[in-house]
Amino acid sequence: MLCSLIVLSYLFSVISKYIRVPSVLLLLFAGIGFAALARTYNLNLPIPSEIVDGLGVVGLIMIVLEAGLDLELSKNKISLIRDSFLAALLILILSAALISGILYFFLSAEITKCIVYALPLSIMSSSIVLPSIHHLTKSKKEFLIYEASFSDIIGILLFNYFTGTEIFTLRSIGSFSLSIVISVVLSLVVSFLLFLLLTKARTQVKFFLVFSLLVIIYLGGKMLHLPSLLIILVFGLMVNNWEKIPFKKTNRMVPQQELTGIRHFLHSITAESSFLVRTFFFVLFGFSIDLDFFGNRDVLFIGTMIVLALFLVRFLYLQFFFKTKLLPEVFLIPRGLVTIVLFYKIPENMKLSTFDDDILFFIILATGIIMTIGMLLYKKENDEVIEDPQFAERKDIL
Numbered sequence: 001m002l003c004s005l006i007v008l009s010y011l012f013s014v015i016s017k018y019i020r021v022p023s024v025l026l027l028l029f030a031g032i033g034f035a036a037l038a039r040t041y042n043l044n045l046p047i048p049s050e051i052v053d054g055l056g057v058v059g060l061i062m063i064v065l066e067a068g069l070d071l072e073l074s075k076n077k078i079s080l081i082r083d084s085f086l087a088a089l090l091i092l093i094l095s096a097a098l099i100s101g102i103l104y105f106f107l108s109a110e111i112t113k114c115i116v117y118a119l120p121l122s123i124m125s126s127s128i129v130l131p132s133i134h135h136l137t138k139s140k141k142e143f144l145i146y147e148a149s150f151s152d153i154i155g156i157l158l159f160n161y162f163t164g165t166e167i168f169t170l171r172s173i174g175s176f177s178l179s180i181v182i183s184v185v186l187s188l189v190v191s192f193l194l195f196l197l198l199t200k201a202r203t204q205v206k207f208f209l210v211f212s213l214l215v216i217i218y219l220g221g222k223m224l225h226l227p228s229l230l231i232i233l234v235f236g237l238m239v240n241n242w243e244k245i246p247f248k249k250t251n252r253m254v255p256q257q258e259l260t261g262i263r264h265f266l267h268s269i270t271a272e273s274s275f276l277v278r279t280f281f282f283v284l285f286g287f288s289i290d291l292d293f294f295g296n297r298d299v300l301f302i303g304t305m306i307v308l309a310l311f312l313v314r315f316l317y318l319q320f321f322f323k324t325k326l327l328p329e330v331f332l333i334p335r336g337l338v339t340i341v342l343f344y345k346i347p348e349n350m351k352l353s354t355f356d357d358d359i360l361f362f363i364i365l366a367t368g369i370i371m372t373i374g375m376l377l378y379k380k381e382n383d384e385v386i387e388d389p390q391f392a393e394r395k396d397i398l
Helices: 002-019 023-040 049-070 075-107 111-121 126-132 138-162 170-200 207-223 228-240 248-252 256-288 291-295 297-322 337-344 358-377
Strands: none
Touching: 002 023, 002 126, 002 256, 023 126, 023 256, 023 358, 049 126, 049 138, 049 207, 049 228, 049 256, 049 337, 075 111, 075 138, 075 297, 111 138, 111 337, 126 138, 126 256, 126 337, 126 358, 138 170, 138 228, 138 337, 170 207, 170 228, 170 256, 207 228, 207 256, 228 256, 256 337, 291 297, 291 358, 297 358, 337 358
């Protein structure tokens, strides 16, 4: 059964390149189909939430590491990094503000709890975006890779802050800022040691060594109340930008040939691990979706309001800052793995009794379909077409 799912996921990945429907959405629909078959034949297949949560944690680690390995730091990319970071930050904050207002108004809930629910819904899903943009032009792909990666990191950090014991105080803000500084310093040290361990280890069994160390780093950071995913991100950045470290002695410690091999190895394990996690996570999540919510007017109304808010914020931001053709970027509002995992991690004391989980299901499906529409509408005429100047430096704005 598990092997069949992996083969099916691979076929979806191949098919998605031709029909431009995200493979993750196909997996989600497959899970919904399996659930319908199970109900038809009266099969009771309970799925423990711990399994989905565990897959989500592994997925988060791999997504963040993959993001770090994809980000190249160089002077000629400063404007690209700046623009994509600002897009991720401001779109996330504006989306969270609008969604918080919607939940506060329609559910009559505490504003802090509304923010906690709004933040996961405001994060662009890199697990859906990154595998789906292979047919876009280079500039569009680079921008979306950076934006989706930044959206994940910023969203997770803000979620950790707002689910803390104390917020909106100088003490909590100072503590949060200090934890980020400590994490950056700690991550540089840990990343350096982990990277040297990879280069010096003579054993061929490196996958489980790296994976185990990353999980230990993640759990250790959580125990110390540090944003541990930041450590993993810095590790990925260090590996991908080792030559740019301004210390000649450090650069000489790892020969270029060995460095290339390590990068290839890490890219390989993150890609394959992410593929496996996405496969099982989204099939299981689709299996848990009950389509009866289509008969619930409240779910459809609130879910539609949130989806419209996400689309409106993205459209207005991109239109104002770039003022050019924005297809398919404006349609890329998918919510996926990070959103679902963070929902599982909302503390009991922060949960909204009036929030129907079916709203989450509706938003995941609706945003995925909207992204598919954008991909189908986008047509790259030929390689000679001049790239839209939307990613060029805008001196009149910044």
